[in-house]
Amino acid sequence: MLARTCSTAKGPNSSPGELLSCNLWMNPNSNITLICMSFCSAEARVSCKCTSLHYDSDLPPTSIIITFHNEARSTLLRTIKSVLNRTPVHLIHEIILVDDFSKNESDCQLLTKLPKVKCLRNNKREGLIRSRVRGADAARAKVLTFLDSHCEVNKDWLPPLLQRIKQSKQAHQRRGSAGDARFKMIWNFIYMVKKVLDKDPTRVVSPVIDIINMDTFAYVAASADLRGGFDWSLHFKWEQLSPEQKARRTDPTQPIKTPIIAGGLFVIDRSWFNHLGKYDTAMDIWGGENFEISFRVWQCGGSLEILPCSRVGHVFRKKHPYVFPEGNANTYIKNTRRTAEVWMDDFSLFYYSARPAARGKSYGDIQGRVELRKKLKCKSFKWYLDNVYPELRVPDDSDSQSGVIRQRQNCLESRRVEGQEMPILTLGPCGGVEGVPSSSQEWVYTHGQQIRQKQHCLSLSTTFPASQVLLLPCNMADGKQV
Incomplete structure (x- = not known):
């Protein structure tokens, strides 16, 4: 069902958001475009069932965090205006704007x-990721x-999201008090400890x-039949639910489990966000933060869902309107x-295979995040692939090719030298029996674009021209082995 819903500023009976936004942006000294426009958007609903759903009257209010850097004033105002006009006022605890060092300092204060x-x-450019953490740290809602x-948020966008968060917490409360009389006291004690420590796993929900x-x-x-997916290069993509997944969805309003969220739009319990490591x-x-938080949520005890009865419009740009100091790709x-x-364990080799430019690039100190994963006792990436995203095909040996590296009658071979730990490379007469090369002369060109022999790979000694070719232990992160 697709209906039109419009709200227009018409004077004293208009909402506070409409009146104030109109007056604010008329200020001639602010050099800001006047936007006293009618707001008409498509009220998109997956089915009429969404309009018949009822939500609790005591849903928890939320802190809405919006970060921006040199955002077009009209676009930023449209975002805030839609939130104020289409959200029950008691569900908005606050709207926190984090201005990431935009050129015009007055926009945020106005x-x-x-x-x-x-x-x-x-007071300096921090980027979306650190700006969101600053906003979350300042938030007061739970x-x-x-x-x-x-x-632009749509009509009734927030209640479905908050209802699902509330149900998640209630489910864990019931679980905490389960058991017979002998264990009831123990369960209650465990639940209270978990609650104090904010360690109740919970859902993260997205419209x-x-x-x-x-x-x-x-x-x-x-379409409401989409979920988030990705390939081994960690490129996000929307993908249709499979016929089997659609068949299991007897109710079109049911949440959709998603391996990954798009990143910019989601609702999460604050204590769970903090416990997970923000x-x-x-x-x-x-860029990439949606993969990190999605893997972390799933592997550390939570889940990700898309709710078909909550809809938010988003401007998808062809290019970034702001500058990346180190370049977008880097x-x-x-x-x-x-x-x-x-987070990807040994499966990271497939990331490097799909994105060879990543090899050898600096990525900073990750020790703190590794320790966080240990502290949270998170599951392996294999568990994630088996239980969350089995549709992501893992490359296998069938993607590799084997043969010899030949120069006329000679072939490249490895040779063990007494007293040396690593074999050396030499050229020797091509050998083998009935077309099958000898093991020392057989090489495999892998899906990761490495040339390997057992656990060793051909590697350049440096990245400069005319570098010596060596045989070293295979390392997918080494850019000199491609």
Whole structure:
């Protein structure tokens, strides 16, 4: 069902958000475009069942955190205006804007004239990831809602998300008091300890993300049968639910389990967010943080869901409107490499295979995140693949090719030398029997673009021209082995 729902500022009967936003942006000294526009967006619903759902009257209020850097004023205002106009006021504890050192210092402060809006400004460029952590640290509600600065929330977007968070906490409360009379006291004690330590695993929930056309700003409803996916290069993609998954969904309003979230839009219990380690603040600017937090949530006891009855529009840009100090590609590689090294275990070799440019690139100190994973007793990435994303195909030996490396009548071979730990490389007459090369002359070209023989790979001694070729232990992270 697709209906039109419009709200227009018409004077004293309009909502506070409409009146104040109109007056605020008329200030001629602010050099800001007047945006007293009618707000008309598609009220996208997966089915009529969504409109018949009822939500608890005592849903927990949330702190809504929006970070921005040099965001277009009209787009930022559209985001905030939609939140104020389409959210029950008692569910908004506060709207925290984190200005990541934008050029115009006054934008954020001017917006505090809107109801519920607070402003934090970084004194230097920190990037989206660290800015979100700053906003979360300042939040006072028990539930955090993260939004991008170029969104438009739809009608009834928030209650489904908060209801699911509340149900998650109630489920763990019931679990904590389960058992017969002999164990009831023990269960209650364990539950109270867990509650004090904020260690109750919980859901992280996300809306269906609709599309706002970046040129016309038209609102286009997205399919409700999508979930987040990715390939081994850690490139995010939307993917359709399989026929089997669709068949299991007897109710179109049911949550959709998703291996990964898009990143910018989700709701999470604050204590769970803090217990999980917030974000990896050694990541820079933007990119890859959605993989890191998604792997962490699943592997450390939580789950990710998309709720079809909650919809938020998002402007998907063709290019970034701001500058990456180290370049977009280098920043993304650093962030995703940190993710791969901490969370993907031996499966990180497939990341390096798919993204060979990541080999040898600096990714900073990850010891703190490794210790966090140990402290939280998180599951392996194999568990994640088996239980969360079995659809991600793991490359196997069938992706490799074997043969000899030949120069006329001679072939490259490895040879053991007494007193040396590593074999050396030499050229020798091509051998073998009936076309099958000898083991010392057989090489495998792997899906990871390495040339290997058992546990050793051909490797350059340096990255300079005319470097010596050596035989060294295989290391997917070594850019000299490609």
